Amino acid sequence: MKIALLGYGKMGKVIEKLALDRGHTIVFKSTADTSEGNFEAADVAIEFSAPEAAVDNISKALKAEIPVVSGTTGWLNKYDEMVKLCENRNGSFITASNFSVGVNLFFSINEYAAKLMAPWKEYDVSVEEIHHTEKKDAPSGTAISIAESILKHSEKQDWKLNSSEENNLKITAKREEDVKGTHTVSYISSIDTISLEHVAHSREGFAKGAILAAEFLKDKNGVFTMKDVLGI
Missing domain, CATH: 3.30.360.10 (Dihydrodipicolinate Reductase; domain 2)
Structure with missing residues (x-):
């Protein structure tokens, strides 16, 4: 699976390591100031940025018809807007307050x-x-x-x-x-x-859950939750 990392801070780096260990490829990564790679080549985007950047990052992925997993918190006043965009684009989207x-x-x-x-x-x-x-x-x-x-x-x-x-x-x-x-x-x-x-003893639990969500989301349409991913 080809992954775009929208947000390449501490969590992004842990996600990158675990994703590579699971046989995935990182084709794009970005911070607030820089980006590298080919975003359009991604099968799925994983977004861990900042509250002020989350909506733009999620919108970018949905408009590019790339499924998006968002672990950023503090932006949920715009959640309904992102759900509507997902539905209008026939996209796929998961956000969670915690992916562990x-x-x-x-x-x-x-x-x-x-x-x-x-x-x-x-x-x-x-x-x-x-x-x-x-x-x-x-x-x-x-x-x-x-x-x-x-x-x-x-x-x-x-x-x-x-x-x-x-x-x-x-x-x-x-x-x-x-x-x-x-x-x-x-x-x-x-x-x-x-x-x-x-x-939590390390960030790996959050990263692993986000990758599981991305694996679940690939080739699906709709708005999902971690209950869907874990079957609980």
């Missing part, structure tokens, strides 16, 4: 736990995320996805960043040196605490 297989399993476990905990009002639920100091958006897209699944089964109205309000789910965002990504869901009562946690 483990995190996507965690998403399903989290939602199941939220259903179980819903009747037990004495437990107050919160979400904490910790990432490296270079991460620009807060809270993380993964934390938002976790919170939204909990809210489906909760009387709370919305999530709030670093704010404890009775009708809102608190998300705490922390930035620390060289943290790949830690997400913790805590149910706390006066009697005990129940916690679910996912800790």
Whole structure:
């Protein structure tokens, strides 16, 4: 499979290494300032850039009729616009707040736990995320996805960043040196605490999942999710 990398930072470099190990070819790669290769030769594009660049990158791929996998977060106010463009171009598209297989399993476990905990009002639920100091958006897209699944089964109205309000789910965002990504869901009562946690040890999990998504997306049409990729 011929891959275009839209965004060639730390994640892009890890994706490149794993893709080559899996027998794929990198035909194009770009950063905010430079690009090299032949974009039109790509079978699929994998996009890990920055929130301000994501929409342009995704649009570029869809308009060129190249399936696109996007792992950039912080741009989802334009999501419906990208879905419409995908449909108009009869293209194919996957975006996810996190492509890690483990995190996507965690998403399903989290939602199941939220259903179980819903009747037990004495437990107050919160979400904490910790990432490296270079991460620009807060809270993380993964934390938002976790919170939204909990809210489906909760009387709370919305999530709030670093704010404890009775009708809102608190998300705490922390930035620390060289943290790949830690997400913790805590149910706390006066009697005990129940916690679910996912800790990423390297970026390879995110990269592998993005490549799996790209392999899934090739030769398909439509808008998909990681649940489709993993069959969960």
